Amino acid sequence: MQMFSEPEPPAESHRDAFLGSGVDRAISRRYGESGAELYGVTPERFHRIVAGVVLRYAADGSESERVELVASLRIEELVLARACAGGNDAAWDAFIPRFRAALHATACRLTRDETAGRELADELNAELYGIPNSDSRRISKLDYYMGRGSLEGWLRTVLTRRHIDRCRTHSGDVSLDEQIDHGASFAQSPPMTAPVGDDRVAIAIAQTLAELSHEERFLLASYYLDQRTLADIGRQTGVHESTVSRKLDRLAGTLRKRVRRRLQSAGVHPRRCDELLREIDVRDIDVDVAANLKQERSAGTF
Amino acid sequence: MKQIESNPLKMELARSQQAGPHPDSDLLTAFSEGGLLERERQEVFAHLAACADCRELLSAATGAAAGPVTGMKPFLLQRSTHPPLRAWLPWVSVAAGILIVCSAGLVYRQKLELKQRATIAQENAPGLPSSTIRQASPPPAAGTPNSVAQPSAPSQTHSAFANAETARALSEISGSGVSARPHWRIDSSGHAERSFGDGAWQPVLANESARMRVVSVFDAEVWVGGENARLYHSSDNGNTWTVVPLPMKNGNEPIIVHIRFKTPRTGTVEAADGASWTTSDGGVNWN
Numbered sequence: 196m197q198m199f200s201e202p203e204p205p206a207e208s209h210r211d212a213f214l215g216s217g218v219d220r221a222i223s224r225r226y227g228e229s230g231a232e233l234y235g236v237t238p239e240r241f242h243r244i245v246a247g248v249v250l251r252y253a254a255d256g257s258e259s260e261r262v263e264l265v266a267s268l269r270i271e272e273l274v275l276a277r278a279c280a281g282g283n284d285a286a287w288d289a290f291i292p293r294f295r296a297a298l299h300a301t302a303c304r305l306t307r308d309e310t311a312g313r314e315l316a317d318e319l320n321a322e323l324y325g326i327p328n329s330d331s332r333r334i335s336k337l338d339y340y341m342g343r344g345s346l347e348g349w350l351r352t353v354l355t356r357r358h359i360d361r362c363r364t365h366s367g368d369v370s371l372d373e374q375i376d377h378g379a380s381f382a383q384s385p386p387m388t389a390p391v392g393d394d395r396v397a398i399a400i401a402q403t404l405a406e407l408s409h410e411e412r413f414l415l416a417s418y419y420l421d422q423r424t425l426a427d428i429g430r431q432t433g434v435h436e437s438t439v440s441r442k443l444d445r446l447a448g449t450l451r452k453r454v455r456r457r458l459q460s461a462g463v464h465p466r467r468c469d470e471l472l473r474e475i476d477v478r479d480i481d482v483d484v485a486a487n488l489k490q491e492r493s494a495g496t497f
Numbered sequence: 498m499k500q501i502e503s504n505p506l507k508m509e510l511a512r513s514q515q516a517g518p519h520p521d522s523d524l525l526t527a528f529s530e531g532g533l534l535e536r537e538r539q540e541v542f543a544h545l546a547a548c549a550d551c552r553e554l555l556s557a558a559t560g561a562a563a564g565p566v567t568g569m570k571p572f573l574l575q576r577s578t579h580p581p582l583r584a585w586l587p588w589v590s591v592a593a594g595i596l597i598v599c600s601a602g603l604v605y606r607q608k609l610e611l612k613q614r615a616t617i618a619q620e621n622a623p624g625l626p627s628s629t630i631r632q633a634s635p636p637p638a639a640g641t642p643n644s645v646a647q648p649s650a651p652s653q654t655h656s657a658f659a660n661a662e663t664a665r666a667l668s669e670i671s672g673s674g675v676s677a678r679p680h681w682r683i684d685s686s687g688h689a690e691r692s693f694g695d696g697a698w699q700p701v702l703a704n705e706s707a708r709m710r711v712v713s714v715f716d717a718e719v720w721v722g723g724e725n726a727r728l729y730h731s732s733d734n735g736n737t738w739t740v741v742p743l744p745m746k747n748g749n750e751p752i753i754v755h756i757r758f759k760t761p762r763t764g765t766v767e768a769a770d771g772a773s774w775t776t777s778d779g780g781v782n783w784n
Contacts, residue, residue: 359554359557421553
C-alpha cells in the first residue's frame with residue numbers, strides 16, 4: 196500500500212571491491228573522523244560500508260566523482276546509523292538523545308496532533324530498532340541510511356513518506372504501487388485533449404518549455420502547478436525565497452519572449468503575436484505548462 | 498486549474514511510469530541540504546519537475562524541518578502555564594501608567610494640602626480675624642499686683658520650641674534650610690512679628706491698633722502685651738489668638754511692659770504704672 200518504497204539496503208561491499216586506489220585512500224582518510232572505533236566498527240567493515248554507498252550512487256562514475264562522493268558523506272552519522280542497526284548499545288546511547296525528540300517533534304508537526312504524532316514516531320522507532328524477519332534476523336530501517344544527507348533530515352523524510360502513505364490509506368486513495376500491482380501499468384496513455392486557444396500558441400509554449408532546464412521546469416511546476424509559496428520552494432532548493440522570486444520573474448519574461456519569437460517564426464504577424472499573447476491568461480499558461488510538463492516525463496532513472 | 502486529462506487515474510499512472518523511479522530519502526534529503534553532486538542534483542531536478550508526488554514529499558519534509566507545530570489541539574500541547582512575557586507587556590505598560598498617574602496625583606494632592614495649611618497659617622498670623630479671637634471669661638476680682646514689668650518694646654524673644662507641623666509645612670513649601678522654630682519680635686511701630694528663620698518677618702495681630710510692647714514665649718505658649726491693657730495669648734505658636742482681659746487696677750488702662758512665665762500655666766504680667774497680675778492656671782484667672 197505504500198506509495199514510496201525504500202530501495203533494498205545495499206550489501207556492504209567486499210574489501211576487495213575495486214573502487215580505485217584514490218577512492219580507497221579517501222575512505223581510509225575518513226575513518227578517523229567517523230568515530231567508528233567508539234562503536235567497535237573495524238576499518239575493514241568501515242571500508243565495506245562506504246564502498247557500498249559508492250557503488251550504489253557512483254557505480255558508473257569516474258574516480259574523481261567517487262572521491263568527491265566519499266568526501267561529501269555524513270560519515271559520522273553513517274557509522275552511527277550502521278552501528279545502531281548492528282545492535283551496538285553505545286551507538287543507541289548516542290542516537291536516542293540526539294534524534295528521538297526531534298523525531299517526535301517532526302511527527303507532531305506532520306500530523307498536527309500529539310497522539311497521532313507519537314504513534315507515527317513510535318512506529319518508525321520500532322522499525323529503526325529492527326523488526327525480525329523470517330530468519331529471526333533483526334532488520335533495522337537504519338540500514339537504508341546512506342549518509343548522503345544528514346541523519347536527522349533523512350529521518351524526517353522517511354517519517355514524511357510514512358505519513359503521506361498513511362494519509363492516502365486512510366483517505367481511501369489507491370497507492371501507486373497498488374495500481375501497478377493491479378496491472379494498470381499496461382494501460383495506454385490517455386489521449387490528450389486539445390489545448391485551449393490557438394494551436395500555434397500551444398505548440399510554441401510546448402517547444403519553449405522543452406528548451407528549459409530541469410531546474411526551471413521544477414520551479415514552474417512547483418509554483419504554477421503545485422502553487423507552492425516562494426518560501427517553500429526556497430526551502431526545498433536551499434536558496435532564499437527572494438532568489439526564487441527573481442528566477443521566476445526572469446523565467447516568465449523569457450518564456451513570453453521565446454513564445455513570441457516562435458510565433459513570429461511560424462509566420463504570425465507581430466501584431467497578431469501581441470494579440471495572442473494578450474489573450475493568454477496566466478491560468479492558461481499554467482494549463483499549458485502542466486500539459487507540457489506531463490508530456491515530458493522522460494526523466495532518467497537513477 | 499483546468500484539467501486536460503480524460504482519465505485522471507490513468508494519467509497519474511502514466512505520469513508515474515514516465516517519471517521513473519523515485520529518488521530515495523537520502524537523495525531527497527541531500528538535495529534539500531545541498532549535499533548532492535551536480536550530476537545528481539540535475540537528475541533530481543529532472544525527476545521533481547515531472548513528479549508531483551516527490552515534490553509534495555519534499556515540500557512536506559522540508560516544511561516539517563523547523564516550522565512550528567501548527568494546528569495541534571491545545572490540550573495536547575504542553576503549553577506554559579503562564580502566557581509569554583510579550584503578552585503581558587501591554588498590560589504591564591497600562592499598569593505602570595496608572596501607577597505613575599496615581600503617584601503624581603497623590604504627590605500633587607499632598608503638596609496642595611500642605612500649601613493650603615501654610616496659607617491658612619499665614620492668613621491667621623498677620624491679621625487676627627474676629628472669629629478666631631476668643632474672649633476669655635472675665636477674671637474674678639483683681640488682686641493686688643505684686644510686680645511691675647519693664648518696658649521692653651521693641652523687643653525680641655525666642656521660642657523654646659516650635660509648632661512642628663506648621664514649621665514643617667512652611668519648610669516644605671519654602672524649601673529646605675528653614676528653621677522649624679518661630680522667632681518673635683516687636684517692631685518699631687509696635688506690631689508683633691513672627692519669623693521662621695528665613696529672614697522674613699510676618700506681622701501677627703495686624704488688626705490690633707494698640708502698640709504692643711512685650712512678647713513672651715514658653716514652649717508653644719505665646720503672650721503678647723502692650724498699651725490699653727492689651728494682652729493676647731496663643732497656645733499654638735501664634736496660629737490662633739485669644740484676647741485676655743485683665744482686671745482693672747488703679748482706675749486706668751495699664752501699659753503692659755513685662756510678661757514672665759515660669760511654667761506654661763504660671764506667670765506674671767506687669768504694667769508700666771507698677772500694676773501686676775499673676776496667674777497659675779494659664780491665664781484663666783488673674784490676681
